[in-house]
Amino acid sequence: MKNIIEVKKLTKMYKNLKAVDNLSFEVKEGEILGLLGPNGSGKSTTMNCMLSLLEFKEGTITIFGKEMKPNAYDIKKEIGVVFQDVALFEELTVYDNMDYFCGLYIKDKRTRKQYIEDAIKLVGLEDFKKFYPKQLSGGLLRRLNIACGIAHKPKIVFLDEPTVAVDPQSRNNILDGIEKLRENGATIIYTTHYMEEVEILCDRVIILDKGIIIAEGTPDELKELANMEEKVSVYIEKLEEKHIEEIKKLKNVSEVTYHNSNLIVIYNKGKNNLISLTKYLEKERISYDKIYSERPTLNDVFLELTGKELRD
Amino acid sequence: MTVFKAYLKVLNKNKWMVILYTVILIFFAGFNMKTSDTRGFVTEKPDILIVNEDENIGITKHFINYIKENSNIKEIKEDENARNDALFYRDVNYIIYIPKNFRIDFLEGKNPEIKVKSTGDYMAFLSEMLVERYFKIANIYKSIETNEEKLEMLIENTLQKETEVEMTSKLDTDTLTKAAYFYNFANYSILAGSVFVICFIISSFKEEKVRKRTIVSSHNYRKYNRELLLSNSLFAFTLWLFYVLLSFILVGKAMLTSHGIVMILNSFVFSFTSLTLAFFIGNLISNKEAISGIVNVIALGSSFLCGAFVPMEFLPDFVITISHILPSYYYISNNEMVKTLEIISLESLQPFFINIGMMLLFSLLFIVLTNIVTKRKSS
Numbered sequence: 001m002k003n004i005i006e007v008k009k010l011t012k013m014y015k016n017l018k019a020v021d022n023l024s025f026e027v028k029e030g031e032i033l034g035l036l037g038p039n040g041s042g043k044s045t046t047m048n049c050m051l052s053l054l055e056f057k058e059g060t061i062t063i064f065g066k067e068m069k070p071n072a073y074d075i076k077k078e079i080g081v082v083f084q085d086v087a088l089f090e091e092l093t094v095y096d097n098m099d100y101f102c103g104l105y106i107k108d109k110r111t112r113k114q115y116i117e118d119a120i121k122l123v124g125l126e127d128f129k130k131f132y133p134k135q136l137s138g139g140l141l142r143r144l145n146i147a148c149g150i151a152h153k154p155k156i157v158f159l160d161e162p163t164v165a166v167d168p169q170s171r172n173n174i175l176d177g178i179e180k181l182r183e184n185g186a187t188i189i190y191t192t193h194y195m196e197e198v199e200i201l202c203d204r205v206i207i208l209d210k211g212i213i214i215a216e217g218t219p220d221e222l223k224e225l226a227n228m229e230e231k232v233s234v235y236i237e238k239l240e241e242k243h244i245e246e247i248k249k250l251k252n253v254s255e256v257t258y259h260n261s262n263l264i265v266i267y268n269k270g271k272n273n274l275i276s277l278t279k280y281l282e283k284e285r286i287s288y289d290k291i292y293s294e295r296p297t298l299n300d301v302f303l304e305l306t307g308k309e310l311r312d
Numbered sequence: 313m314t315v316f317k318a319y320l321k322v323l324n325k326n327k328w329m330v331i332l333y334t335v336i337l338i339f340f341a342g343f344n345m346k347t348s349d350t351r352g353f354v355t356e357k358p359d360i361l362i363v364n365e366d367e368n369i370g371i372t373k374h375f376i377n378y379i380k381e382n383s384n385i386k387e388i389k390e391d392e393n394a395r396n397d398a399l400f401y402r403d404v405n406y407i408i409y410i411p412k413n414f415r416i417d418f419l420e421g422k423n424p425e426i427k428v429k430s431t432g433d434y435m436a437f438l439s440e441m442l443v444e445r446y447f448k449i450a451n452i453y454k455s456i457e458t459n460e461e462k463l464e465m466l467i468e469n470t471l472q473k474e475t476e477v478e479m480t481s482k483l484d485t486d487t488l489t490k491a492a493y494f495y496n497f498a499n500y501s502i503l504a505g506s507v508f509v510i511c512f513i514i515s516s517f518k519e520e521k522v523r524k525r526t527i528v529s530s531h532n533y534r535k536y537n538r539e540l541l542l543s544n545s546l547f548a549f550t551l552w553l554f555y556v557l558l559s560f561i562l563v564g565k566a567m568l569t570s571h572g573i574v575m576i577l578n579s580f581v582f583s584f585t586s587l588t589l590a591f592f593i594g595n596l597i598s599n600k601e602a603i604s605g606i607v608n609v610i611a612l613g614s615s616f617l618c619g620a621f622v623p624m625e626f627l628p629d630f631v632i633t634i635s636h637i638l639p640s641y642y643y644i645s646n647n648e649m650v651k652t653l654e655i656i657s658l659e660s661l662q663p664f665f666i667n668i669g670m671m672l673l674f675s676l677l678f679i680v681l682t683n684i685v686t687k688r689k690s691s
Contacts, residue, residue, distance in 0.1 A: 071532075083521060089522065
């Protein structure tokens with residue numbers, strides 16, 4: 001797959017604050033790239049620089065092999081953007097809103113009409129064409145916001161936290177829509193701080209913190225950075241200190257914490273870790289409840305790399 | 313056309329406000345035009361009570377007859393309290409007390425005093441003028457004529473004399489006053505209509521999130537701004553044209569005279585100034601909820617301060633001084649001036665063009681301010 005976007009040594013300053021620091025990465029054709037990071041990590045700034053909405057101090061951004069500039073209308077024609085905030089005309093109906101935003105790209109009336117119908121179908125707004133935005137729920141508004149951004153069938157789609165403050169049903173609908181966009185061949189740049197969405201959707205992930213890339217790779221590659229294989233959580237009403245010390249000595253255990261009746265045991269490798277732990281608890285006649293095992297998440301990766309959680 | 317099409321749809325959402333401002337214009341301007349008929353005069357007669365203690369003969373009788381001809385004589389019972397009550401309740405405006413032996417004393421040159429009581433209003437003033445006029449003439453002829461009958465004849469002849477006045481002006485002041493009323497009121501409708509609609513539309517199209525979405529699109533942003541500017545200009549022009557047509561309906565053919573055309577030109581320049589003002593405010597504010605309040609302050613405020621609703625001659629001097637800082641003042645001043653111009657020529661229109669220049673200077677100021685605001689916002 002060829003590179004469709006190339007960002008080289010991008011630096012963006014807000015007065016004395018470096019929002020993005022010497023950032024370099026590329027996006028391959030047809031992939032979904034996740035830009036993951038906590039609030040203020042530089043995700044939106046990076047995206048706005050790529051869209052020429054912000055001027056930047058240093059670096060170059062090329063899209064389709066051409067330099068991205070504010071007047072690069074031939075490049076912009078192939079780009080669709082869905083901003084975090086809903087950007088619509090309150091005075092226009094669902095259809096008219098889409099007609100306007102799609103009309104900024106597609107001048108042919110018949111083609112536009114077809115594209116709008118396709119987008120409406122994609123986000124499931126068939127029954128709301130004549131509704132005004134104020135008549136729609138938050139989730140439906142988000143769907144309309146997405147439809148307005150992708151109705152012109154762009155080759156590259158920028159999605160900036162499209163599922164923030166959305167109900168589960170709309171969220172699933174939006175994620176399904178993104179999958180369909182990928183199936184149709186679109187390249188997607190997806191910024192979010194929801195690691196679950198990144199794990200489900202993204203082929204490749206860039207984790208940002210304080211304007212720099214702290215990790216990059218596929219979700220599985222990144223999880224290997226977490227320096228753990230398995231995490232077991234057990235609810236134990238009361239646990240003595242000597243038992244915690246003994247659990248630490250069990251095979252493959254790298255870390256044990258006990259807080260608010262929650263015992264968390266982290267294993268760096270190995271199989272049957274859960275069985276060995278339950279056997280120990282039964283042998284010591286320690287009663288327990290709600291035991292479960294989980295694989296490392298991207299949050300664990302972030303925690304490992306920065307010492308803080310994604311949602312801090 | 314994409315921007316223009318969306319513009320029309322958003323405009324359609326605001327059509328009721330434009331209709332409301334137009335109805336207000338038709339109602340108030342129409343009402344004032346109806347009540348401003350200046351053709352012809354109706355002579356008014358004061359209500360006078362004469363208390364005559366002299367004999368009703370000779371010069372006394374002649375004086376009473378003269379008063380009777382020029383006033384409404386009231387009969388009140390012979391009681392001073394009843395007369396005072398009649399004055400208090402404005403049943404009479406003036407009471408003339410003719411003393412005993414008035415006729416003889418007057419003829420003998422003793423200058424007998426005629427006592428009066430009055431309400432002090434303008435009708436009483438009119439009564440006083442009647443009495444003064446009679447005795448001024450009588451005193452002049454009394455020095456040259458001692459015969460009572462001849463004296464009465466001389467007085468009568470003088471009182472009968474009338475001065476013929478011929479109006480040389482061919483100015484249709486009545487129709488031009490109506491036209492001025494209409495265009496003065498149009499100050500409110502043009503300002504309110506333009507500012508409300510254009511502000512509303514600009515705040516929709518330039519709303520930060522929508523603006524961002526437009527900038528990232530493949531539609532040339534300069535072209536987009538140009539389309540928006542043209543759409544707003546077209547709206548302002550249509551609104552002006554509509555009000556001009558309305559003036560033809562309400563005022564009539566007088567709008568085709570040179571006076572009417574000058575008033576139309578004046579309103580065109582004012583519409584342009586309103587458009588630039590609307591652009592400035594539209595770019596300045598970002599809250600749609602605030603638009604109605606701002607429109608009321610600007611349109612109503614300037615209409616009151618500059619004499620659109622209350623004629624300038626009734627406004628206090630300090631209000632007129634303040635109104636100089638508003639473009640409406642120059643627009644309304646022009647309307648008021650044009651209606652009194654005997655001849656329309658480049659020379660007589662010099663003050664008119666100075667006011668037009670002032671309106672254009674305001675437009676320039678608003679354009680510069682709009683540029684400053686938009687540059688600050690975009691940076």
